[in-house]
Amino acid sequence: MTIAAKCVVLPKSSMRDYTQLSPAAERIVDVAEALIQHQGFNGFSYEDIAQTVGIRKPSVHHHFATKADLATVVTQRYVQRFISALENLDRSIVEPRKRLLAYAQLFQETYNNNRHLCLCGMLGAESETLPASVREQLKQFFEANLNWLTATLVQARPERAASAQALAMLLLSALEGAMIVGRSRPEADAPAQVAQAFLEQLSV
Amino acid sequence: MTIAAKCVVLPKSSMRDYTQLSPAAERIVDVAEALIQHQGFNGFSYEDIAQTVGIRKPSVHHHFATKADLATVVTQRYVQRFISALENLDRSIVEPRKRLLAYAQLFQETYNNNRHLCLCGMLGAESETLPASVREQLKQFFEANLNWLTATLVQARPERAASAQALAMLLLSALEGAMIVGRSRPEADAPAQVAQAFLEQLSV
DNA sequence: GTCTATATCTTGATAGAC
DNA sequence: GTCTATCAAGATATAGAC
Numbered sequence: 001m002t003i004a005a006k007c008v009v010l011p012k013s014s015m016r017d018y019t020q021l022s023p024a025a026e027r028i029v030d031v032a033e034a035l036i037q038h039q040g041f042n043g044f045s046y047e048d049i050a051q052t053v054g055i056r057k058p059s060v061h062h063h064f065a066t067k068a069d070l071a072t073v074v075t076q077r078y079v080q081r082f083i084s085a086l087e088n089l090d091r092s093i094v095e096p097r098k099r100l101l102a103y104a105q106l107f108q109e110t111y112n113n114n115r116h117l118c119l120c121g122m123l124g125a126e127s128e129t130l131p132a133s134v135r136e137q138l139k140q141f142f143e144a145n146l147n148w149l150t151a152t153l154v155q156a157r158p159e160r161a162a163s164a165q166a167l168a169m170l171l172l173s174a175l176e177g178a179m180i181v182g183r184s185r186p187e188a189d190a191p192a193q194v195a196q197a198f199l200e201q202l203s204v
Numbered sequence: 205m206t207i208a209a210k211c212v213v214l215p216k217s218s219m220r221d222y223t224q225l226s227p228a229a230e231r232i233v234d235v236a237e238a239l240i241q242h243q244g245f246n247g248f249s250y251e252d253i254a255q256t257v258g259i260r261k262p263s264v265h266h267h268f269a270t271k272a273d274l275a276t277v278v279t280q281r282y283v284q285r286f287i288s289a290l291e292n293l294d295r296s297i298v299e300p301r302k303r304l305l306a307y308a309q310l311f312q313e314t315y316n317n318n319r320h321l322c323l324c325g326m327l328g329a330e331s332e333t334l335p336a337s338v339r340e341q342l343k344q345f346f347e348a349n350l351n352w353l354t355a356t357l358v359q360a361r362p363e364r365a366a367s368a369q370a371l372a373m374l375l376l377s378a379l380e381g382a383m384i385v386g387r388s389r390p391e392a393d394a395p396a397q398v399a400q401a402f403l404e405q406l407s408v
Numbered sequence: 409g410t411c412t413a414t415a416t417c418t419t420g421a422t423a424g425a426c
Numbered sequence: 427g428t429c430t431a432t433c434a435a436g437a438t439a440t441a442g443a444c
Contacts (some may be wrong), residue, residue: 042246043333124384166401177381180328197370
């Protein structure tokens, strides 16, 4: 099969690009992102989006034919932005321990906005009901986070490099979990607190 | 207002008791519990339950008038059973560190069943869309877990009692999060692995 | 306790005018 | 790009017979 033929058979949803959204499409993606983080993919409807954006349901369908299309673009944009944020941390913060604190702050800032979950944490919980295109993005998100955390933990404590992978999974899981557990708790800074406990107790 | 009057105004759903379920009602609760753990409260319908149990939709409504009623009973039973399991651990395992490993195994065993999430982890993510009666149960679940973990961590390391609360939140969050992150990863033992990393690295 | 039948509403989605 | 109108399917829920 030629490369051209391969491109032709790509499903329409895969050709959408979050970097080329019209202003109206971008507003829809913004609202959908917030609704997923607040209520989950199965907890909102096109009608909810239409009312928040201030348009009608068919106008939403004009920009994103199906809910699966919309979720794919929302997730794609979130994952790419998050990966960009990780690259920014590498460029702007030299000390590994401070970089890890800034990383935890990414989760805390998300949570500060009306206790919003990490988009991929919410979708990860619902993943059994999601289209494959979204699940693929989730894999990328978690893998990128684990790779970044592992590398940063090795930099912070080279003598413990052997356990860096396991600690990366521990910290990522703790941050995702803290946003969920924290919703049923009074504290507003659960993600920052678990990260602090992690770094202090492990002397990172 | 008299105590009697207060009882009278209790909504019907609050009077349901998971300890007095008929065999048919219990089968429905079993199936609903599994569906929530697999797909979430907003990811299944009465029709799904009916088909799995092998009855018709109205028969499900006969036992649980509304989806909120059903979710309340499912959650109530799950939380009480989990608290009983914690009491069993206290009775049957003397050494605190082994008790913590057995605790983590509770999550791992849940996860071994088709990557089922902790029921309260899934509902915690969806909590913004849930009835108050379910949210109340979630608070109880997480508080009971944090109290049990804090006490057990103090027993394991009395000299670190001051940080036991923060470490309890770290471990609980990590276990809940590992089930979610793990769904997008190849490993089948994410909960057990994060618990092991926690106990090893913190020398518990 | 279970069923058939039905009501009502919501949801995701389409047709076609402007 | 947005709208009105509409649809088919699915979801929650009820009425009433057996």
